[in-house]
Amino acid sequence: MGYSKGFNFKQFSVSHDRSSMKVGTDAVLLGAWTPLPSSPLSILDVGTGCGVVALMLAQRTQDLPDVQIDAIDIDNASVEQANENFRLSPWADRLHAYPARLQEWERVESRKTKDKRLYDLIVSNPPYFVDSLTNPDSRRAAARHTQTLSYEELTLHAARLLKDGGQLSLIFPADQEENVKQAAAEVGFSLQAELRVSPKPGKDVTRLLCSFVLRSPLTANLSPLQQHFTIEDESHPRSEEYKALTKDFYL
Secondary structure: OOOOOEOOOOEEEEEOOOOOOOHHHHHHHHHHHHOOOOOOOOOOOOEOOOOOOHHHHHHHHOOOOOOOEEEOOHHHHHHHHHHHHHHOOOOOHHHHEEEEEEOOOHHHHHHHOOOOOEEEEEOOOOOOOOOOOOOOOOOHHHHHHHOOOOOHHHHHHHHHHHHEEEEEEEEHHHHHHHHHHHHHHOOOOEEEEEEEEOOOOOOOOEEEEEEEOOOHHHHHHOOOOOEEOOOOOOOOOHHHHHHHHHOOOOO
């Protein structure tokens, strides 16, 4: 499968030619790094694009066949392609994509049973351009700019949809650290782990991955696990750290 069409991973393939967001380093980092709750039953991927993060989490939970993974996106073509990728994967019965905005989302089971069903984990590679020129491609703009989903909205609605003790895992630009952490804290999240990512040794941190826990007295007073990570090293496009993190996925 060529780059323009998609990627072959070890256990699944992802086509992304019709998705507003392609397979990229940010998504792969999020899917590989996200800490998993103990015995999760339900996961929500917000802004799924082509579905790669949801597929990576399905692979990581393949020994837990009861885990259901919902994926939502505001771009219809992305949802269609994500569902095609899901159907061709080994975990087709556990993955489902829907055209929806997080601000209006409720679990499908909740709508069917009128029972309040909440998630154990929410992951998102959210829109990240805050004060920049809007992309002239409206689909790319919606996927990449926070006009469609601000960090305040993301954390607020994640708190609405998560169980107490549930987790929210995000990747975002380093210059938004204060905004994201403040928004999370204001709705009851505590930071449990973070990964600070630099493109190369000696370069500034450009990305943060953060895992937050909602209303958990067990983590509220604990210092979060903090790690630093480089994508490349002096002589290779993938550092040893990056290869170790992604070894279960890349061919």
